Structures are given as C-alpha cells and as structure tokens.
Amino acid sequence: MKSTRTFLIFPILLLSCFVCLAQGPEVIIPVPSEVICHDGTYEFTGQPDVKVRRVKGMAPESYEMKVSEKGVTIKASDDAGEFYAFQTLKQMTGDGKVESIRCCEITDSPRFPYRGLHFDVSRHFRSIGFLKKQIDAMAGFKMNRMHIHLTDAAGWRMQIDAYPRLTEFGAWRPQRTWKEWWNGDRLYAEEGTPGAYGGYYTKEELRDLVEYARERHIEVIPEIEMPGHSEEVLAAYPELSCAGEPYRQGEMCIGKEATFRFIEDVLTEVMEVFPSEFIHIGGDEANKEHWKSCPECQQRMKDEGLKDVDELQSYMICRVSRFVESKGRRIIGWDEILDGGLAAGATVMSWRGTEGGIEAMKMGHDVIMTPGRYCYLDHAQDAPFKEPESIGGYLPLDSVYVYEPAEPSMPSEKLHHLLGIQGNLWAEYITEDAHAEYMYWPRAMAIAETGWSLPEDKDVADFRRRVLIALDRLEEDGYNVFDLSQEYGERKLAQTGLGHKAKGCKVVYDKPIQEWYQAAGETTFTDGIIGGWTYSDQRWQGFLSDIDVTIDLGEVTPVRYVGGTFMQLKGPGVFMPQKVDIYVSSDGESFTHVAEVWNDVSVNNEDLLFKSFDTICNVEARYVRYHARRSTMRGFLFLDEIIVN
Numbered sequence: 169m170k171s172t173r174t175f176l177i178f179p180i181l182l183l184s185c186f187v188c189l190a191q192g193p194e195v196i197i198p199v200p201s202e203v204i205c206h207d208g209t210y211e212f213t214g215q216p217d218v219k220v221r222r223v224k225g226m227a228p229e230s231y232e233m234k235v236s237e238k239g240v241t242i243k244a245s246d247d248a249g250e251f252y253a254f255q256t257l258k259q260m261t262g263d264g265k266v267e268s269i270r271c272c273e274i275t276d277s278p279r280f281p282y283r284g285l286h287f288d289v290s291r292h293f294r295s296i297g298f299l300k301k302q303i304d305a306m307a308g309f310k311m312n313r314m315h316i317h318l319t320d321a322a323g324w325r326m327q328i329d330a331y332p333r334l335t336e337f338g339a340w341r342p343q344r345t346w347k348e349w350w351n352g353d354r355l356y357a358e359e360g361t362p363g364a365y366g367g368y369y370t371k372e373e374l375r376d377l378v379e380y381a382r383e384r385h386i387e388v389i390p391e392i393e394m395p396g397h398s399e400e401v402l403a404a405y406p407e408l409s410c411a412g413e414p415y416r417q418g419e420m421c422i423g424k425e426a427t428f429r430f431i432e433d434v435l436t437e438v439m440e441v442f443p444s445e446f447i448h449i450g451g452d453e454a455n456k457e458h459w460k461s462c463p464e465c466q467q468r469m470k471d472e473g474l475k476d477v478d479e480l481q482s483y484m485i486c487r488v489s490r491f492v493e494s495k496g497r498r499i500i501g502w503d504e505i506l507d508g509g510l511a512a513g514a515t516v517m518s519w520r521g522t523e524g525g526i527e528a529m530k531m532g533h534d535v536i537m538t539p540g541r542y543c544y545l546d547h548a549q550d551a552p553f554k555e556p557e558s559i560g561g562y563l564p565l566d567s568v569y570v571y572e573p574a575e576p577s578m579p580s581e582k583l584h585h586l587l588g589i590q591g592n593l594w595a596e597y598i599t600e601d602a603h604a605e606y607m608y609w610p611r612a613m614a615i616a617e618t619g620w621s622l623p624e625d626k627d628v629a630d631f632r633r634r635v636l637i638a639l640d641r642l643e644e645d646g647y648n649v650f651d652l653s654q655e656y657g658e659r660k661l662a663q664t665g666l667g668h669k670a671k672g673c674k675v676v677y678d679k680p681i682q683e684w685y686q687a688a689g690e691t692t693f694t695d696g697i698i699g700g701w702t703y704s705d706q707r708w709q710g711f712l713s714d715i716d717v718t719i720d721l722g723e724v725t726p727v728r729y730v731g732g733t734f735m736q737l738k739g740p741g742v743f744m745p746q747k748v749d750i751y752v753s754s755d756g757e758s759f760t761h762v763a764e765v766w767n768d769v770s771v772n773n774e775d776l777l778f779k780s781f782d783t784i785c786n787v788e789a790r791y792v793r794y795h796a797r798r799s800t801m802r803g804f805l806f807l808d809e810i811i812v813n
C-alpha cells in the first residue's frame with residue numbers, strides 16, 4: 169500500500185474510531201494498493217451518497233474512491249472495478265452498521281487476474297444455497313473464480329442428458345460420510361435407494377449458480393475429472409474401463425473411442441451450462457497400471473507411437489484440449505498433465521509443489537499456483553487436538569498468508585503467465601456444509617489478499633487485525649467461522665526450539681532418510697528445532713525403515729537423559745516405532761545398552777499422537793546410539809530431535 173501516512177496513522181485512527189465510531193480504510197481486506205487518509209469524516213444516514221464515473225484506460229477490475237465530508241465518488245475501469253469499489257465501501261461501512269466513515273482516497277487494482285477458491289462437491293454434496301453463500305463472501309474479498317470439482321469417485325454431481333446413469337447411479341452411495349464409504353466396499357447405489365447419500369445439480373440449478381456468481385464478478389469453472397478419479401463413471405458405464413467391468417479401476421480406458429465420445433459429449437453439455445473461459449479436466453493421480461495390460465490401450469500406444477503410459481495420458485489430455493479449444497475455451501489441468509508432454513495451450517494448476525508451475529511457465533504456459541503446503545485448506549487450521557477430524561496436516565492462517573506465488577526461479581519475462589492463486593478445500597473429512605464454511609473462513613481471506621495485494625503491502629500482524637474485524641462481520645451474517653481470537657497455534661516447543669547437550673553435534677546415519685522428508689538432512693536430530701503439528705513441516709525427518717543413528721558429543725561427558733519424540737497418524741501410515749534401544753560408548757566401538765523403551769500406543773488409534781521414547785540414565789559417554797525399530801505396520805517413522813542432557 170503506497171501511503172507514507174497510513175501505517176503511522178492507523179493506531180491514531182483506531183483510537184479516533186472509538187470516539188466518533190467512524191471507520192476508515194484500515195479495515196479493508198484485501199489491503200488496497202494506495203490509501204491516503206484525510207482529516208474529517210463523512211456522516212450519512214441510510215445509504216451513503218455515491219457518484220460513479222467510468223474511466224477508460226484504467227487496468228481491468230480497478231477503481232479509485234474518494235471519501236469527502238460531502239460523499240463518495242468512485243472512478244472505475246469497468247463493471248468489476250465498480251463492483252469492487254462498492255465492496256470496499258461495504259467493508260468501511262460495516263455493511264450498513266456504521267454511518268460515518270473517514271475521509272480518504274483509495275486507488276486500488278488487483279495484482280493477479282485469477283483469485284480462486286475450490287469446492288469439492290463430490291466427496292460430500294453441497295447445497296446451491298451453500299455455494300451462493302460462499303460466493304457472497306468471496307466477492308466481498310474480491311475473489312473472482314469458483315472452481316467446482318463436480319466429479320470424482322465419491323459421486324458425480326452434474327446432470328448430463330446423454331449419460332443419465334452418471335446421476336441415477338454414480339451420484340449415490342450407501343454411506344453418508346466419505347470415510348465410511350472409502351473404508352467400506354466403495355459401492356454406488358441407485359437413486360432413491362432408502363438411506364442412499366448423494367445428490368446432483370440439475371442444469372437449471374447450475375445455470376442459476378453461474379448467473380448468481382456472474383452478477384458478483386465470479387466465474388464458475390467446472391472440473392470434470394479424467395482419466396483418473398473416475399470410479400463413479402466406470403460404475404455407471406463399465407464399458408469405458410479397460411476391463412469393461414465396474415469396480416475394477418478408477419481410470420478410463422484411453423484405447424477405446426467410446427471414452428472420447430463420452431468425454432466430448434459430456435464436455436459439450438458442460439460448456440453449454442458453464443460459459444467460463446476455462447474448463448478444468450483434472451488429470452491428477454491416475455494409476456496407469458491397467459493401461460499397461462489393456463490390449464486397446466496398448467494398441468493406441470502403438471498406433472500413436474507413444475512410448476509409455478505417461479505419453480498415453482498426455483495423448484488423451486492433448487486430444488481433449490484440442491476439442492475444448494475447438495469450442496473457443498481452454499483447459500486447466502493439475503500439474504500431472506506435464507507428464508508425458510504438456511498439451512499446447514493448457515493452463516497448469518500447480519498443487520504437488522511449485523515445481524510443476526515453474527516448469528510450465530518456463531515452457532510459456534499459464535499457471536495457477538495452489539501448492540498443497542500453503543493452499544490446501546483441508547489441513548487443520550489450528551492445533552489438531554482442538555479441531556474437527558481432518559485429512560491431517562496443519563495449515564494455520566499465517567502459513568497461508570505468507571505464501572508468495574512469484575518465486576525467484578520464475579523467469580521475470582515469463583511472470584505474465586502467473587495468472588494467480590487458488591485455495592483448495594478437498595472434502596473427504598468434511599461432511600457438513602457448516603464445517604466446510606469453517607475451513608474456508610478466514611483462510612480464504614489470506615488467499616484473497618495474496619491474489620489482490622502487492623507483497624510489499626502485506627503484513628501478517630495487520631492482516632490478523634483486519635481478519636478479526638471481518639470474522640465478526642461474517643459471523644453476524646450467519647457464517648460458521650474459525651475463532652481466530654482463540655487460536656492455540658503451533659506446538660509450543662516448535663515455536664521456541666530447545667537447547668540441549670547434543671545440539672550442534674554430528675550424527676552418523678545407518679539407514680537412509682526418505683527422500684521427501686529430509687528436513688535439515690543430517691543435522692536435523694541435533695539442530696534444536698522441534699517438529700510442529702505436521703510431519704510435512706520439514707522439521708520432522710521421515711524413514712521407511714528403522715532409524716539407527718549415532719551422535720558424537722565430542723568428548724566423554726555425563727549423560728543423564730536421552731530421548732526423542734515420534735509422531736503417529738494412522739491415516740497416512742505414520743506409526744510409532746515398536747521400540748527404541750539406546751546405547752552409549754566412550755570410544756565409538758564398544759557400546760553399552762542402557763535402555764529399551766517399548767511402544768504402548770495402539771496402531772489402531774486414529775488420532776494425531778506424540779510420544780517420547782526416552783530414558784533417564786547416569787553414565788559417562790561420548791557416543792549415543794539411538795535405534796528405533798520400525799512398526800509392524802511398516803509405514804513411516806517420523807522423529808524431529810534426539811535430546812541429550
């Protein structure tokens with residue numbers, strides 16, 4: 169925000185607000201590009217007096233607003249700019265609750281053209297009313313894309329006239345929760361079966377949603393998943409799978425022409441309902457094994473000169489992309505669409521990290537950044553012990569907020585391909601609409617501000633202050649929001665670090681560290697940095713074997729305590745060790761066994777758990793060997809630090 173006075177003036181403004189009840193630009197999310205505050209206030213009753221002028225030559229979606237003692241004047245580039253000026257005014261007036269606002273001048277325009285939020289309506293069906301309610305909130309924070317994940321194994325959610333079984337059968341399942349369904353037989357049910365859970369949107373309902381969003385300057389982008397995540401399609405139309413049978417695979421057969429007829433027919437109907445520039449065609453997480461033994465897939469590879477199954481998937485994505493482009497639209501795909509060759513004109517949504525986005529951008533493709541580590545709102549937003557069950561992980565508001573989409577390795581001459589940012593909410597563990605709403609707000613505000621405001625104008629502490637005000641408003645408007653004022657935060661020791669005798673000492677590893685969870689490499693166990701709520705925070709080191717390490721304390725010294733904390737999270741296969749053996753030595757050759765610490769945590773416990781495997785001892789030693797035996801469940805071991813005192 170370009171304003172020399174603004175930061176200094178905010179505390180004074182806040183004080184004066186209490187006196188005169190006038191609000192100013194200090195409440196606005198996302199923070200505007202430029203604010204100049206003036207003395208005086210504009211008092212009004214009912215609606216403020218607003219004069220709007222359209223100005224050519226301003227950037228799209230931009231506006232300027234001047235509040236004087238006489239009223240409000242707005243200059244806007246286009247309808248969206250005017251709309252956003254009114255959203256700013258609405259925040260300043262507390263949506264009609266305040267009848268006095270500070271005199272000021274605001275000049276504002278978005279950093280990125282794409283500021284999105286994602287809705288997984290497959291894992292759990294959401295009402296149109298819920299979606300419209302989220303559109304209202306999104307628009308208020310100047311977000312402009314709703315990505316709706318309409319199809320996945322857990323249920324197909326859009327009426328398709330040419331393929332009625334998608335919604336007569338593929339939209340319903342015996343179990344209400346995704347978890348029970350996933351852990352059960354993963355069957356589907358006929359529509360109308362007593363107790364069947366599911367649902368779908370008629371075209372009329374979707375057209376109404378699209379129009380509702382359009383009026384609020386939000387484009388709804390439909391996602392139709394292919395070739396993977398398509399179990400429900402293949403249950404309804406088994407002839408589209410390699411085996412020709414339901415419940416055998418989740419990937420469509422790419423050898424069959426019927427598959428392409430299906431996709432083209434479906435997308436034709438989808439494009440009739442959704443006028444969006446982009447059509448999302450998924451492309452993520454396909455298990456390509458079935459294609460290797462399917463005669464038709466193999467024949468396709470031969471006919472098209474494709475050397476492997478990555479190229480087979482790429483053949484499909486390219487062909488579908490050409491079809492979509494022939495209708496004047498463009499595809500978006502998850503970053504797996506890079507594998508085997510990226511379709512010309514495709515836009516990449518980078519989720520597994522940022523590398524896919526960077527690679528696509530270097531190739532001259534548009535990208536939308538949505539890396540899981542910062543943008544996956546399905547992770548718990550506070551200490552997992554106080555939050556509803558989630559898919560795991562920990563992503564508090566601050567961590568979403570600090571994400572910077574433009575990375576140093578992105579070539580500056582390609583930065584125009586960085587279209588923007590999106591927050592994703594996968595709904596495996598989110599059965600209720602109210603729970604989904606709680607997961608979005610306030611973290612979607614962080615996505616909104618990163619998408620709109622310049623990095624130099626962002627400030628975590630100031631953002632949190634504004635978020636508390638915005639959350640009160642949302643709550644008053646009936647939203648179920650996370651109570652940021654009661655945030656517990658990160659594990660306490662993870663915030664402070666820990667000093668101990670082995671800190672900085674060399675560690676020799678006898679077993680390899682798993683490549684994705686290296687943390688700080690061979691200094692991890694003695695760097696004094698304690699792991700947080702999630703094993704993916706690069707403080708926890710991961711192993712798919714025993715852990716067997718020896719610490720060199722540098723000299724023979726009294727050792728009274730040796731211990732390390734492990735994490736268990738059954739869902740992703742993270743378990744406590746069976747036991748830990750602790751040995752000491754003075755010369756590094758002859759070791760004495762000082763403790764054997766057995767696990768007493770059940771492998772069936774599904775909670776996030778931490779347990780210290782430690783011992784109190786009374787020895788003199790230079791070397792400490794810490795050997796954790798992998799669980800009988802196998803899976804990962806995660807350890808953050810070995811504390812010696």
Ligand code: ACM
Pocket residue numbers: 452453502519
């Ligand atoms: C994804 O999270 N599978 C895109």
Ligand code: ZN
Pocket residue numbers: 409410420421422423424458459462463464465466
């Ligand atoms: Zn096949």
